[in-house]
Amino acid sequence: MTLIGAGVPRPDAADKVRGEARFVDDLAFPGMLHARVIRSPIPHGRILRVDLSRVATHPRVHCTVTPDDVPGENVVHVIYDDQPALASDVVRYVGEPVALLAAEDRESAREAETLARVDYEALPAVSDPLEALRPGAPVVAVPAAAEGRDESPNLFNRMRLVKGDVKRGFAEADVIVEGEYRTGYQEHAYLETQGAIAVPEEQGAITIYGSLQCPFYVQGAVAKVLGLPLAKVRVVQTATGGAFGGKEDVPSQVASLAALLAWKARRAVKLVYDREEDVLTTSKRHPSVVRYKSGAKKDGTLTAIEVDFVYNAGAYQTLSSAVLWRGLLTAAGPYRVPNVGIDGRSVATHTVPNGAFRGFGSPQVIFAHESQMDSLAERLGMDRLEIRRRNALRVGDETACGQKLKESVGVLETIERARELSRWEDRLRAVAAFNASHPHRRRGVGVSSVLYGVGLGAKSPFLDKAGAYLKLEADGSVTLAVGTVEMGQGLTAALSQIACDALGIRIDRLQLTPVDTTRVPDSGPTVASRGTLMSGLAVLDAVKKLRARILDASNGLGIPEEEIPARLNEIARSFFLRNLDPAVEGWAHAEPVDWDPETGLGNPYFVYSYATHVAEVEVDLTTGEISLEDCVAVHDSGKILNQGTASGQVEGGIVQGLGFAVTEEIAEKDGRLKVKGFTTYRIPTIRDAPPSPTVEFVEALYSPGPFGAKGLGEVPLMAAHAAIARAIAHAIGKAVSAYPLSPERVRQALAS
Amino acid sequence: MTLHPIRLTVNGKSEEASVPAAMTLLEFLRERLYLTGAKEGCGAGECGACTVLLDGLPVTACLVLAVEGDGREVRTVEGEAKATGLSVLQRAFIEEGAIQCGFCTPGMIMSARGLLERNSNPTDAEIVEAIAGNLCRCTGYEAIVAAIRRAAKEERDRR
Numbered sequence: 001m002t003l004i005g006a007g008v009p010r011p012d013a014a015d016k017v018r019g020e021a022r023f024v025d026d027l028a029f030p031g032m033l034h035a036r037v038i039r040s041p042i043p044h045g046r047i048l049r050v051d052l053s054r055v056a057t058h059p060r061v062h063c064t065v066t067p068d069d070v071p072g073e074n075v076v077h078v079i080y081d082d083q084p085a086l087a088s089d090v091v092r093y094v095g096e097p098v099a100l101l102a103a104e105d106r107e108s109a110r111e112a113e114t115l116a117r118v119d120y121e122a123l124p125a126v127s128d129p130l131e132a133l134r135p136g137a138p139v140v141a142v143p144a145a146a147e148g149r150d151e152s153p154n155l156f157n158r159m160r161l162v163k164g165d166v167k168r169g170f171a172e173a174d175v176i177v178e179g180e181y182r183t184g185y186q187e188h189a190y191l192e193t194q195g196a197i198a199v200p201e202e203q204g205a206i207t208i209y210g211s212l213q214c215p216f217y218v219q220g221a222v223a224k225v226l227g228l229p230l231a232k233v234r235v236v237q238t239a240t241g242g243a244f245g246g247k248e249d250v251p252s253q254v255a256s257l258a259a260l261l262a263w264k265a266r267r268a269v270k271l272v273y274d275r276e277e278d279v280l281t282t283s284k285r286h287p288s289v290v291r292y293k294s295g296a297k298k299d300g301t302l303t304a305i306e307v308d309f310v311y312n313a314g315a316y317q318t319l320s321s322a323v324l325w326r327g328l329l330t331a332a333g334p335y336r337v338p339n340v341g342i343d344g345r346s347v348a349t350h351t352v353p354n355g356a357f358r359g360f361g362s363p364q365v366i367f368a369h370e371s372q373m374d375s376l377a378e379r380l381g382m383d384r385l386e387i388r389r390r391n392a393l394r395v396g397d398e399t400a401c402g403q404k405l406k407e408s409v410g411v412l413e414t415i416e417r418a419r420e421l422s423r424w425e426d427r428l429r430a431v432a433a434f435n436a437s438h439p440h441r442r443r444g445v446g447v448s449s450v451l452y453g454v455g456l457g458a459k460s461p462f463l464d465k466a467g468a469y470l471k472l473e474a475d476g477s478v479t480l481a482v483g484t485v486e487m488g489q490g491l492t493a494a495l496s497q498i499a500c501d502a503l504g505i506r507i508d509r510l511q512l513t514p515v516d517t518t519r520v521p522d523s524g525p526t527v528a529s530r531g532t533l534m535s536g537l538a539v540l541d542a543v544k545k546l547r548a549r550i551l552d553a554s555n556g557l558g559i560p561e562e563e564i565p566a567r568l569n570e571i572a573r574s575f576f577l578r579n580l581d582p583a584v585e586g587w588a589h590a591e592p593v594d595w596d597p598e599t600g601l602g603n604p605y606f607v608y609s610y611a612t613h614v615a616e617v618e619v620d621l622t623t624g625e626i627s628l629e630d631c632v633a634v635h636d637s638g639k640i641l642n643q644g645t646a647s648g649q650v651e652g653g654i655v656q657g658l659g660f661a662v663t664e665e666i667a668e669k670d671g672r673l674k675v676k677g678f679t680t681y682r683i684p685t686i687r688d689a690p691p692s693p694t695v696e697f698v699e700a701l702y703s704p705g706p707f708g709a710k711g712l713g714e715v716p717l718m719a720a721h722a723a724i725a726r727a728i729a730h731a732i733g734k735a736v737s738a739y740p741l742s743p744e745r746v747r748q749a750l751a752s
Numbered sequence: 753m754t755l756h757p758i759r760l761t762v763n764g765k766s767e768e769a770s771v772p773a774a775m776t777l778l779e780f781l782r783e784r785l786y787l788t789g790a791k792e793g794c795g796a797g798e799c800g801a802c803t804v805l806l807d808g809l810p811v812t813a814c815l816v817l818a819v820e821g822d823g824r825e826v827r828t829v830e831g832e833a834k835a836t837g838l839s840v841l842q843r844a845f846i847e848e849g850a851i852q853c854g855f856c857t858p859g860m861i862m863s864a865r866g867l868l869e870r871n872s873n874p875t876d877a878e879i880v881e882a883i884a885g886n887l888c889r890c891t892g893y894e895a896i897v898a899a900i901r902r903a904a905k906e907e908r909d910r911r
Contacts, residue, residue: 007849009846009847010846010851012851012854013845013846013851013854014838014842014846015854016851016854016857017829017838017842017843017845017846017851017854017857017861018789018829018830018832018833018838018842019787019788019789019790019828019829019830019832019857019858019861020789021854022788023788023791023855025788025791025792026782026788107774188889189887189889190853190855190889191791191793191799191801191853191855191856191887191888191889192791192793192853192855193793239853239854240853241791241853241854241855242852242853242855242889242890243853244889274795275793275794275795275796275799487853488852488853488854488890489852490852644849645849645852647849648849648852648890648891648892648895651891651892651893651894651895652852652889652890652891652892653892654892655892655893656889656892677794677795677796677798678793678794678796678798678799678887679796679798683887683889685884685885685887685893686880686883686884686886686888686893686896686897687880687884689892689893689894690894691876691894692894693892693894
């Protein structure tokens with residue numbers, strides 16, 4: 001094993017620095033048309049009339065599409081089927097697609113869009129989830145999608161977790177702290193907006209090229225909306241310019257719209273969103289309200305928690321039930337809690353449907369659980385790292401949902417290592433000294449520990465599988481195909497390392513093909529920090545099978561095993577000459593999981609990753625502005641297959657966490673998002689980023705994982721934002737209870 | 753539609769074209785010359801993904817009209833290295849792990865190139881200043897600064 005763990009350069013790097021990586025908008029097909037989407041300008045209303053006659057007479061417009069043109073089912077299938085591809089009767093959010101047009105060029109498409117005339121009867125709208133739950137509130141949810149309709153017509157889902165006896169737990173506590181925490185929207189702000197090209201093919205088939213995380217979701221959605229068998233729909237992922245969950249479910253919608261136009265036009269159709277459209281009309285992180293009560297003994301030991309949280313799901317279900325589920329199972333943090341009561345609700349409102357975003361329903365409850373740990377420490381006069389250390393899960397412990405942890409629990413090590421690397425005690429003293437000598441500035445230090453259930457877990461265990469296709473070419477080079485995607489995280493580097501290491505070949509002798517649904521079986525989505533783990537296992541399975549055949553062939557040729565890598569071309573040639581099968585398929589599925597929806601207990605995930613971050617901030621007391629001075633990030637994601645790409649995930653996650661906690665804000669008024677692209681949505685620039693964060697991995701190996709690897713992608717953001725928020729609270733000596741901690745909010749907190 | 757004749761140099765090659773007044777330099781590069789390295793990330797000059805050099809200075813090509821390029825010299829990421837090779841700057845981006853999704857990368861490289869042309873020995877603060885208009889959502893920026901710092905040194909050492 002030589003390549004595993006090394007900092008091997010990414011196979012996609014050269015194309016990207018040369019500007020030759022082909023993103024969807026860089027592609028064109030003969031006769032390709034350009035699409036625009038006609039969207040609802042109001043949050044709730046009845047569609048009275050759709051008049052596209054002037055659009056159709058534009059000389060450069062090729063065709064328009066309304067719900068009558070949908071050949072299959074007029075839905076965008078995600079988990080439920082409540083979201084129409086095109087609204088046909090009622091619109092439920094600003095930006096909801098109502099009709100489509102395709103024109104010969106982009107400018108004409110834009111011109112023609114302004115010629116559409118849609119009349120609506122405006123209906124009362126509700127955009128606040130707590131208001132949407134009140135009796136008499138305007139009804140948002142399609143009834144079949146409101147699992148909680150007996151309680152409220154807008155209650156999409158309610159999930160509970162009950163363990164032990166919460167009442168008794170609080171009775172045993174020496175201190176009890178309570179808090180309410182709110183977080184706002186976070187927009188993914190991937191640098192490449194959403195986009196897809198639909199190309200009608202021979203024999204009644206269609207191909208979708210797109211910027212996406214989940215090729216098999218898109219395949220299913222397009223087949224449904226066009227009324228085609230799955231075999232007629234091929235999805236090819238193009239280079240994807242960032243995703244962060246934003247390209248989990250939304251591309252199913254984007255591709256469906258492009259496909260509807262292409263199907264009618266019988267020509268290739270490109271649909272690429274502009275930035276303003278993307279920010280206004282695609283999913284975001286669920287705004288939340290979390291109420292949290294925690295009890296602990298004098299020594300800091302947690303005795304009970306009670307959590308009630310509400311997520312604003314927006315107008316349609318999309319992924320909200322899964323997001324809520326992860327929130328439920330993350331709300332206790334990486335701690336031992338004997339008595340637990342957690343109650344989560346996702347609520348329909350007349351706003352853009354919210355969906356997946358790095359952390360997937362966990363960052364909201366993490367802000368709460370980490371704030372609570374600090375409140376307990378303060379009340380008990382304990383050190384904040386120490387209270388986390390005392391309660392941290394260890395091998396043999398039971399999680400809040402009753403799962404006994406058998407192996408690979410590195411949270412304690414992350415806390416201890418973060419203490420050392422941050423020079424915690426010295427830093428606290430240095431900060432105090434700084435504050436004593438600076439009347440208008442305050443520094444603070446925060447810490448945050450998190451756990452993350454890797455993979456999709458018991459919410460959708462049928463998705464935790466992956467395939468791989470591996471072929472020995474006649475010259476000894478190797479072709480590899482997988483079903484999970486590169487979106488910047490470094491998956492192709494990790495998988496290439498695994499394959500090349502096992503076959504003993506150089507990285508440049510392996511070609512990883514673009515992800516294509518016709519090449520490998522459904523490998524589930526590239527989400528939930530599962531790509532490297534699941535596809536890594538599938539590649540290992542394929543490599544094992546191919547190696548066995550290579551060994552056979554080399555025996556026949558009298559080539560000793562140690563000479564195989566150097567003489568692979570000879571062996572490959574013998575496969576060709578002797579008509580041996582040079583291709584294999586690998587397959588992997590996750591370890592079994594189980595979960596009881598009645599109690600909320602079980603073994604919902606097969607393994608967990610962990611992290612502890614320490615952040616230091618400086619607050620300008622006059623302006624309320626915050627600067628992130630330093631960050632120490634220690635992660636347990638099992639074996640790290642590529643140090644370079646893994647560190648990159650952590651560094652990027654810190655800055656995205658900074659955005660969530662501090663700089664990124666979307667105001668909403670009467671169902672309208674007050675945002676205009678990057679002009680008003682401020683993601684961190686280099687001026688906001690910490691100069692040189694410290695990143696370290698402790699590797700609590702997960703034995704079923706590839707070389708002991710677990711998952712990493714989402715965890716850095718999850719830990720970072722809370723450490724930053726807690727550092728701000730520490731700096732200003734005030735409670736901090738709502739994101740983003742904008743200068744205005746910080747000034748308000750200071751004045752309180 | 754009135755078309756305007758323009759003549760300009762792009763990556764050392766002279767180009768002649770007739771373009772509508774409203775066509776941006778970015779559209780001209782991407783759609784007429786098939787130089788798709790420069791990206792449209794926002795169309796409003798906010799993200800820097802479309803950065804190219806105009807007479808040696810970085811500009812956001814989505815805010816420059818193609819007609820404004822008349823008589824001038826444009827450099828894009830495609831002109832950074834010859835044939836299939838890599839420039840010192842490009843290699844530094846790879847070696848420092850400054851690339852993730854790669855969508856901001858061409859703009860970052862051109863902002864960095866603009867800096868290094870003006871200043872062969874930039875301080876970290878000058879590097880930060882040079883790419884303050886280039887958004888990256890993946891890397892957290894640290895690796896990008898390291899790459900530019902490294903490229904500056906290696907380019908100086910070669911002289």
